[in-house]
Amino acid sequence: MSYMNLPLLHVFHRVVEHGSFQAAANELNLPRSSVSKKVRQLEMFVGQPLLHRSTRQLHLTDVGRNLLLGTGDLRAVLSNLHGIMDETQDVPKGRVKISASILMGQCFLVPLLKQLRQTYPEIMIELSLDDQMVDLLEQNVDIAIRIGQLPDSSLIARRIGEKCWGWFAAESYLSERGEPVSPQELAQHDCLVFGNATSTFNFWPFQDVSGQTESIEVTPAIQTDNSRVLVDMACDGLGIVMVDPWFVRKECQSGQLRPVLTHWQHPDRSPIHLVCVGERTKASQAVWQFLLEHWAQ
Template structure:
């Protein structure tokens, strides 16, 4: 198939996804007749009937179903390559909406997107900082940063950009006053700072020697729903907290915090960038994904 026939293939796939020539024409900003001719041309080239049509419905034939399945990945790659060839300077414009966890986004993503904005001044970037897991389709986001394992979804694609652990920590001053715990049982005698998400207190998770997950539910009279506030309170000598490795690493290196129970290994939490499944990925989204992945992958793997 010639590259010039990609428009016909795109028209066919849009008809399949929307189930209507009329709706496909509206989405592609073409006439219904033009879309119909493109699909007919594609069927002629393939030597097979791909769609059955009646006044109400459009359905795939058996041959059409096979062709559609194998076309999805190919057309995404071909259209992206064509865009790259047509834009040797990779000059991008338009709008980009990105959702991310508050602290992680402020620490890592904002500096990266500042670089993106400087390189592409005609790109309008909208960042949303929210620890709530947004619905990319319903909330109309192009990309989202997700921490933790994802639920399976045929509508989303994810790229792992790193991982992190959760570590127990406290200040040297606090440990001088209250002692250093050597086991999970010792934590019962300590001041523990608990984290609540969406109103639910989160259990601390570790691995036993057989790599089985242990869930520890901390007791304490201090509970917060913001990790930065927990970190600040911990640095004041308020107690022991369970925080992301990427957040406390600088304080461990400076000696302001100590890593506790290091022999109790943590579960690893993947950090991923997620976008909507589509047979065409706009250049502005592809460039953003690549920039974020390249900037963070090595750093987060080491954290």
């Protein structure tokens, strides 16, 4: 069996151990549909069903049982492979793939790349910036920055910060359209909204000084699935945007944007984690430690 099937075998082993697709998905921090798809891909490769599926239980077929026994302790195999690779390295070297959202990567990762490369010149960094949810296992991601609560899983995670939100617009837009003095007035304004194939963030929550919270549904003047484009459009005076203040601090310092509706705050906060999947190479361990040490400062 090709080494390219190791990720599929890893998922298959987790499903069998847990006895359910959902439990395996929780451990691997993957959607249930992705776990099911990987098992189907492995079945297509083998050419026969590996599992009997029912509404309550999963049962191994004879072929599935033979495959499970034949591949043995896959975690130990993967660990040994990483160990063999690391033993050949005097210094950390090789490829390390890092995944993050576009603005997160731009604000947190890109400024560190020069120092990271100077520290570890033998490590090749593959930076994957995408505002869509990425399957870490399928995309061969070594390290990722993730926003929000993480499910109980085999992921190694360290909290590195907290995400919050505010509302911003360009002076040119406010000069032409006026500045809203209450969340309700957003109905008369152009709102720039993040949205993708699965969700649209057009309900903007506001909390006043007394702690009362109200969610306002805004009608998008423009919607995009790219957070960098969202900020650029706001700088061009196309409307009001809801975004993390940290992500637009340079635009605010330069006068391209300024905060609006400052008597209200967004009631939600989301943790930011640095995560990795399972075993790590010497190179990915070095990058992981470098990032943690920097963000701990």
